[in-house]
Amino acid sequence: MTDATNTGSLYDVDARTKKRNAAEKRFRIYGMIAIGLGLVFLVALLSTIVVRGIPAFQQTKLTLPIALPEETLDKSGVRDIEVMKKVSTFGYNPLIEQALADALDANGIENPFEDAKGLKPILSSSAAAVVRDEVLANPELVGTTHTFEILAASRVDGYLKGRVTRESVARDNNIDAAHFDVVDALRDAGIIAKGFNFDFITGADASESRPEQAGIGVSMLGSLFMMFVVLGLSLPIGVAASIYLEEFATQNRFTDIIEVNISNLAAVPSIVFGILGLAVFIQFMHLPQSAPLVGGLVLTLMTLPTIIISTRASLKAVPPSIREAALGIGASKMQTVFHHVLPLAMPGILTGTIIGLAQALGETAPLLLIGMVGYIASNYPDGVASGFLDPNSAMPAQIYEWAKRADPAYYERAWGGIIILLVFLMTMNILAVILRRRFERRW
Amino acid sequence: MMKDNVENKVGVDAMNVKFSARDVQVYYGDNHAIKDVNVDILDKTVTAFIGPSGCGKSTFLRSLNRMNDTIPICRVEGDILLDGEDINAPQVDPVQLRAKVGMVFQKPNPFPKSIYDNIAYGPRIHGLARNKAELDEIVEKSLRRGAIWDEVKDRLDAPGTGLSGGQQQRLCIARAVATEPEVLLMDEPCSALDPIATAQVEELIDELKASYSVVIVTHSMQQAARVSQKTAFFHLGNLVEYDDTTTIFTNPRDTRTESYITGRIG
Numbered sequence: 001m002t003d004a005t006n007t008g009s010l011y012d013v014d015a016r017t018k019k020r021n022a023a024e025k026r027f028r029i030y031g032m033i034a035i036g037l038g039l040v041f042l043v044a045l046l047s048t049i050v051v052r053g054i055p056a057f058q059q060t061k062l063t064l065p066i067a068l069p070e071e072t073l074d075k076s077g078v079r080d081i082e083v084m085k086k087v088s089t090f091g092y093n094p095l096i097e098q099a100l101a102d103a104l105d106a107n108g109i110e111n112p113f114e115d116a117k118g119l120k121p122i123l124s125s126s127a128a129a130v131v132r133d134e135v136l137a138n139p140e141l142v143g144t145t146h147t148f149e150i151l152a153a154s155r156v157d158g159y160l161k162g163r164v165t166r167e168s169v170a171r172d173n174n175i176d177a178a179h180f181d182v183v184d185a186l187r188d189a190g191i192i193a194k195g196f197n198f199d200f201i202t203g204a205d206a207s208e209s210r211p212e213q214a215g216i217g218v219s220m221l222g223s224l225f226m227m228f229v230v231l232g233l234s235l236p237i238g239v240a241a242s243i244y245l246e247e248f249a250t251q252n253r254f255t256d257i258i259e260v261n262i263s264n265l266a267a268v269p270s271i272v273f274g275i276l277g278l279a280v281f282i283q284f285m286h287l288p289q290s291a292p293l294v295g296g297l298v299l300t301l302m303t304l305p306t307i308i309i310s311t312r313a314s315l316k317a318v319p320p321s322i323r324e325a326a327l328g329i330g331a332s333k334m335q336t337v338f339h340h341v342l343p344l345a346m347p348g349i350l351t352g353t354i355i356g357l358a359q360a361l362g363e364t365a366p367l368l369l370i371g372m373v374g375y376i377a378s379n380y381p382d383g384v385a386s387g388f389l390d391p392n393s394a395m396p397a398q399i400y401e402w403a404k405r406a407d408p409a410y411y412e413r414a415w416g417g418i419i420i421l422l423v424f425l426m427t428m429n430i431l432a433v434i435l436r437r438r439f440e441r442r443w
Numbered sequence: 444m445m446k447d448n449v450e451n452k453v454g455v456d457a458m459n460v461k462f463s464a465r466d467v468q469v470y471y472g473d474n475h476a477i478k479d480v481n482v483d484i485l486d487k488t489v490t491a492f493i494g495p496s497g498c499g500k501s502t503f504l505r506s507l508n509r510m511n512d513t514i515p516i517c518r519v520e521g522d523i524l525l526d527g528e529d530i531n532a533p534q535v536d537p538v539q540l541r542a543k544v545g546m547v548f549q550k551p552n553p554f555p556k557s558i559y560d561n562i563a564y565g566p567r568i569h570g571l572a573r574n575k576a577e578l579d580e581i582v583e584k585s586l587r588r589g590a591i592w593d594e595v596k597d598r599l600d601a602p603g604t605g606l607s608g609g610q611q612q613r614l615c616i617a618r619a620v621a622t623e624p625e626v627l628l629m630d631e632p633c634s635a636l637d638p639i640a641t642a643q644v645e646e647l648i649d650e651l652k653a654s655y656s657v658v659i660v661t662h663s664m665q666q667a668a669r670v671s672q673k674t675a676f677f678h679l680g681n682l683v684e685y686d687d688t689t690t691i692f693t694n695p696r697d698t699r700t701e702s703y704i705t706g707r708i709g
Binding site for chain 2: 321327331332
């Protein structure tokens with residue numbers, strides 16, 4: 001007995017124990033602080049995204065009855081589409097402006113401008129094209145007065161959302177405070193109103209001057225086609241490679257080198273894969289630029305190591321006793337793997353694949369180099385083949401593109417795009433969890 | 444043909460020999476785990492391998508159905524003949540060998556599937572049943588042989604992993620006999636079981652010897668004495684003594700055997 005403290009009463013906490021308990025308590029506090037900080041950052045991030053992005057899901061529209069006179073739109077009177085197409089949007093603009101001026105009169109609102117043309121800044125410059133497309137699609141509308149829902153200009157939209165103020169437009173050439181007086185009156189009259197913006201989710205990108213019309217739909221399709229390529233290539237290649245390396249390959253120098261390199265590939269910056277894709281797929285193989293096929297191939301290269309590593313980890317996690325059991329009753333190596341090991345590793349493989357896909361979905365840098373960033377995704381693909389081969393953008397590339405543009409209305413859309421991207425990523429992660437649970441329950 | 448060349452050292456009826464090992468060496472890398480083992484294992488007999496930990500008894504057992512093939516650094520030399528045929532001959536497919544030489548492992552390792560599928564898996568991959576009725580019959584017969592039929596007949600769809608340890612081990616034995624093997628290798632089949640389950644498995648082993656040659660590795664000398672007719676004592680990779688179980692336990696020739704069974708070494 002060298003330690004005198006052991007002889008003392010159990011009721012007295014000795015100095016050494018006190019010190020140890022204090023250290024443990026301190027450590028717990030550090031841990032709680034760390035988690036607390038993490039939560040604060042998470043809440044700050046999510047709330048910022050939601051607060052800034054939600055306005056993108058609302059869009060200001062005008063509900064206007066527009067007279068479509070035959071003498072302007074179809075002089076011949078035979079409703080020949082080819083002839084009617086000769087009337088450009090310039091022919092439609094005055095009709096819409098006049099309809100707005102008429103609406104002001106009908107509601108007893110004074111037009112502060114000299115003529116109907118003065119009201120133009122309230123309307124989106126896309127309005128004429130929308131009306132024209134509708135008329136060309138339904139020629140019987142000519143000669144009638146039809147009620148259209150047309151977009152308000154992005155500054156009017158911003159005014160109603162509080163983004164644009166009367167002070168901020170003082171030096172704006174596009175719109176005056178007087179227009180906002182009209183907008184206020186129109187809003188009270190129920191002609192101008194905010195509504196849910198489906199076009200933002202389903203629509204195509206628009207030019208720099210028409211943020212009110214821009215949507216993420218086309219680049220969403222671009223991302224979707226890329227994910228088809230990534231899933232279709234990286235899952236079979238990755239799983240086959242992992243099964244071979246883990247279950248069949250003999251351990252030697254060569255397989256060691258392969259293993260080390262797969263781990264290294266997982267850490268290679270994605271932009272390196274981008275320039276590799278540019279050199280190999282576009283410059284050497286002459287695949288089309290900006291195409292989701294090429295994007296998908298590049299992202300496949302990037303996702304493969306992730307899938308291989310997670311698949312090998314889940315194969316390793318299958319207890320060796322299962323392999324022995326199967327081999328012991330005379331199953332071949334392949335039967336052992338496919339009947340017993342693979343089903344047990346499936347939840348892990350699926351989770352790894354979905355996490356890999358989610359990573360690929362959010363990847364922007366490699367797309368820079370193959371031309372998917374900066375491409376204005378303004379046309380829907382015509383079909384499956386064109387979905388893979390026609391130039392398109394992708395969701396993160398579209399968001400980057402919007403954030404880059406000058407108009408603050410686009411800034412709002414970038415945040416909105418982030419929300420959509422995050423919804424996709426969360427859905428994929430939830431799917432991974434559900435699949436994992438489901439497959440595990442089967443056993 | 445080859446059987447005629449084998450000198451029968453232990454002096455038993457050559458027609459009754461199932462496994463015949465001659466000068467078997469097993470290496471793990473540089474480690475010489477099994478040295479010059481010569482043994483004849485009889486048909487319809489329970490043979491026990493005893494010896495202290497690390498003496499090589501499991502290693503030798505695993506080389507009888509080439510389970511050591513799965514360990515890359517493991518190398519087997521010498522002849523192991525099953526019914527006079529060299530199991531390590533280049534033209535032998537280990538899969539066919541293992542269908543003839545079933546194995547039961549230390550830890551019960553049922554597949555995470557239903558009890559029915561656990562038993563039916565072997566017959567399915569070896570094409571032993573032509574239809575569902577035949578398969579059902581094999582499953583029932585195997586479970587009866589495994590002395591577990593009465594306990595599980597009403598829940599064949601329940602997962603095999605949900606059974607108790609002893610039941611799981613008997614399920615594994617039933618699974619091993621389902622492929623109609625000629626030899627059953629058991630690697631410490633009772634070490635993870637409680638005494639009651641152990642008694643059940645031992646009783647089962649006793650019944651199995653009517654149809655199979657059973658080789659059992661065990662740490663328990665009492666178990667070896669209870670279930671086996673022949674006992675082999677391994678020490679440091681050597682087969683020290685191989686004889687009738689009663690002789691080994693009552694009148695061992697080698698002092699090392701005597702020290703082990705009296706508890707002085709091991």
